[in-house]
Amino acid sequence: MRVPIRFLRRSITSHMQQKGDIAVIFDFNRTIYDPDTGAMLSGAREVLDALRTRSVPLYLVSKADESRPQLLEEMGVKDFFAESFFVERKDPTLFFEILKRAGVHPKQMYVVGDHLHKEIRCGNQCGMRTIWLKRGKFSDLEPAMEADHPWQTVSDMSEVFGLIE
Incomplete structure (x- = not known):
């Protein structure tokens, strides 16, 4: 049985207090890692280091690929993330689960990604603050629905840190 997104959002937010904590969900491909250059x-x-220094819980959401955990290890960032999720398809249910695990209010959860129709849409459907890294392969995407409009748009990853309060 599928639960309506509105119900999930109300259910989760009603159990959370307005805390000062924040958390961030990062997409992997073309947000942290460039598969074209390896x-x-x-x-x-630098952004991951700065957020880690501030003790901000970081979560990774990536398309399922058995090489991803090893790649994160080789890049030296595996331990930066409280949890990593390798999934066939990104959907709001996963983002709500991460929100629940982080224990923050939706407006205190940031989502950083390069694809309007995937991570930005999911984050917006959950009431999170979304940051679109508009560069590369998906930079020409146009919003297909209201939930595809990001909270903020950046063209370089270094701009992300200044947006996360």
Whole structure:
């Protein structure tokens, strides 16, 4: 049985207090890692380091690929994330689960990703603050629905840290 998104959002937010804590969900491909070059995106490590220094819980959401955990290890960022989720399809139910685990209010959860129709849409449907990294392969995407409009848009990963309060 599928539960309506509105019900999930009300259910989760009614159990949370307005705390000062924040948390961040990061997409992997083309947000942290560039699969075309096989390297981290410029500015990604610095943003992750800065958030880690502030003790901000970080979560990773990535398409399922058996090489991902090893790749995170090789990049030296596996331990930066409180949890990593490798999924076939990104959907709001997963984002609500992460919100629940983080124990923060939706407006205190930031979602950083490069795809309007995936992570930005899911984050918005959950009432989170979404940051679209508008660069590369999906930079020409247009919103297909209201939930595809990001809270903020950046063209470089280094701009993300300044948006997260």
